[in-house]
Amino acid sequence: MTILLAGVDEAGRGPLAGPVCVAAVILDPARPIDGLDDSKQLSERKREALYPLIVERALAWRIEFVEAGEIDALNILQATMTGMRRAVAALAPAAHHALIDGNRVPDGMPCLATAIVDGDASEPAIMAASILAKVARDARMRELHGQYPQYGFDRHKGYPSAMHREALLKHGPCPQHRRSFAPVQRALAACAQHDLRHLASGT
Structure with missing residues (x-):
């Protein structure tokens, strides 16, 4: 049986406004994606180009936004953990194992999970998740600019x-x-x- 590995990463823990965005991605070994890297190491243009490739070629992907009100209710760490749990739980097909960027595994994960410090620099699935989270959050903030x-x-x-x-x-x-x-x-x-x-x- 093929073990389905999900990479999980977030964007937006540090801002003063807007949601924190979490993405989970299960890559398809049969459909590799060239140029994956930590989203912070990529130009905006490169991230924007990789985003549709990841969406098209991944076996599964999910983006979750945890909004400002929930961040205030939970605190930013727990809001991020909540977003990670939701994103992995929503994957179809379901992941067998989640690789979490960072040093903490959220409570109540629906599958086995491992925290990997600087995982967005070493694990392709986490790199893909970091790109989806960053691009999706930047797009949301541009939308919010229209309102404010x-x-x-x-x-x-x-x-x-x-x-x-x-x-x-x-x-x-x-x-x-x-x-x-x-x-x-x-x-x-x-x-x-x-x-x-x-x-x-x-x-």
Whole structure:
């Protein structure tokens, strides 16, 4: 029997806004994909070119978004673990063994699982998952830019760049901001102080 190995990786643990995105991929040995690598080592153009090849040639793939509200409810680590569990559970055909990028295996996995530190640099299935997660999340952040153009999500993808932190303080958080993250909490506090001053001055 062929053992079906799923690679699992995420994108978006560090941003202040938007979802964390998790992907799981079972590659087909009969349909190899040239050029796989850790998504962080690839140009945006290369990732965008590999994405449809992975979707077309993989035996199975799944992308899961864990939204900002759930991140705040669970914390970012548990939200990521939840997304990994959901992604693997949704694969069809089902994986026999999941290879997780990082040093932790989520609780309640539907199959055997092994954590591999820097797995996105050594395991092709994890590389493929990292590419799907990154491309899918970047696309989502470009969509969110259409709803909230004042933050520049299309440029920094929600990461805490100087531009993003400045916009956050100027405009306050939007519904896509992760309120459990310290910079967003500081922006909320600043907005509250600003509102109190306006109330006190009657303006």
